[in-house]
Amino acid sequence: MSNNELEEFLDLNTDHYFKKTKSIILKNKDVEVTYAIFMRRPVLFCPSLAIKWLRKVEKIRKTKFRIEMCYDEGDWVGAGEPLMFLSGYFSQLVELETIYLQLIGPSSVAAYNAYKMCTDLPNTRFMAMDARHCAGPAMHELMAYGASVGSKKAKKEFKAIGFVGSSCKSTSPYFDNINALGTMPHALIGYAGSTYKAAEYYHSIFPKDPLIVLVDYFGKEISDTLEICHSFKDLVEKEKLYIRLDTHGGRYIEGLDMEKSYNILEKFNPSCIRTYRNEQELKWLVGAGVSAAAIIYLRNKLNENGYENVKIIASSGFNPAKCKLFSIAKVPIDIIGTGSYIPDLWEETYATSDIIKYDGNNLVKKGREFLFKKK
Numbered sequence: 001m002s003n004n005e006l007e008e009f010l011d012l013n014t015d016h017y018f019k020k021t022k023s024i025i026l027k028n029k030d031v032e033v034t035y036a037i038f039m040r041r042p043v044l045f046c047p048s049l050a051i052k053w054l055r056k057v058e059k060i061r062k063t064k065f066r067i068e069m070c071y072d073e074g075d076w077v078g079a080g081e082p083l084m085f086l087s088g089y090f091s092q093l094v095e096l097e098t099i100y101l102q103l104i105g106p107s108s109v110a111a112y113n114a115y116k117m118c119t120d121l122p123n124t125r126f127m128a129m130d131a132r133h134c135a136g137p138a139m140h141e142l143m144a145y146g147a148s149v150g151s152k153k154a155k156k157e158f159k160a161i162g163f164v165g166s167s168c169k170s171t172s173p174y175f176d177n178i179n180a181l182g183t184m185p186h187a188l189i190g191y192a193g194s195t196y197k198a199a200e201y202y203h204s205i206f207p208k209d210p211l212i213v214l215v216d217y218f219g220k221e222i223s224d225t226l227e228i229c230h231s232f233k234d235l236v237e238k239e240k241l242y243i244r245l246d247t248h249g250g251r252y253i254e255g256l257d258m259e260k261s262y263n264i265l266e267k268f269n270p271s272c273i274r275t276y277r278n279e280q281e282l283k284w285l286v287g288a289g290v291s292a293a294a295i296i297y298l299r300n301k302l303n304e305n306g307y308e309n310v311k312i313i314a315s316s317g318f319n320p321a322k323c324k325l326f327s328i329a330k331v332p333i334d335i336i337g338t339g340s341y342i343p344d345l346w347e348e349t350y351a352t353s354d355i356i357k358y359d360g361n362n363l364v365k366k367g368r369e370f371l372f373k374k375k
Helices: 003-013 016-027 048-061 090-120 137-158 169-175 186-192 195-205 221-231 233-237 258-268 279-286 292-304 320-329
Strands: 032-039 066-069 084-089 125-128 162-166 211-214 241-245 311-315 335-338 351-358
Touching: 003 048, 003 090, 016 090, 032 090, 048 090, 048 137, 084 090, 084 351, 090 125, 090 137, 090 162, 090 320, 090 351, 125 137, 137 162, 137 169, 162 169, 186 195, 195 211, 195 221, 211 221, 221 233, 221 241, 221 292, 241 292, 258 279, 258 292, 279 292, 279 320, 292 311, 292 320
Parallel strands: 125 162, 125 335, 211 241, 241 311, 311 335
Antiparallel strands: 032 084, 032 351, 066 084
């Protein structure tokens, strides 16, 4: 990026009052300032993308920024605690605030959410499938980066399996992969005309790949699962066959209704439904879609037919709260495909940056004196 390209980028993307402030500074006197950057909720600190961008700007502008980290990447940081201090000439920093806050806040909350999911289900593999829920590639990178930071922390502290890959090649390196993960969408099954035919098509073109088959397209989750397992016994024996359940919340999987779902949970883990549950939690346990009862039912059918080696992949709304509940219920789930570590409340992702020093003198707006604590 050249200087002209940087200035054009900032002209288009930074808040206008920062640009006006820069003009005022340059017409008067430049000063050295120190910014304190913080968030209003607990997070796992994700500074790398912001620091990388700041270092790039530093080189383009032939200036020097001092970045003092209060925490390491992946550290837990409480609400209101300074994450880092950023110092340099006011004229060189003032209009950068919009961009570096965008790069810190959302990823830090995504990391926190991913960490909670991985620690609640430490024996489950997670695949990042956030791309389709993101507002473009820039947001997708922020979310995948955050998930990787949260996952690494869970692996280190709890020996969790964590996130093993991304559905997109662009973000796969965050999970130590070169290639993206995934096999077939629902569209391929519609094209093929049957679940079995879609699996056959896929396996004939990609014979060395593990076979992951969606089984909810025709509403025959159990029937199609058993047909696939019977037809690909060689893959079952090699543990290369996976059944993905992605039934939407408008119907129960084949063979289930609410009464049967309650009976399954009562037999499998009665304590999880005898405890108070709100309406959403009950839906996740015994409702339509990919419920705890649905996964237990599918697992039982596989085992009854001798397909213990077949793994279950579940997707559809697996956020931190759903993962926590599935952990409590001890649902036998092998892999989760999720984009739902994307923060539910976007206002929680807002990072804030306040100047706390002007030419070495402490000064901050009233009510933010707590930012001096770490300095």
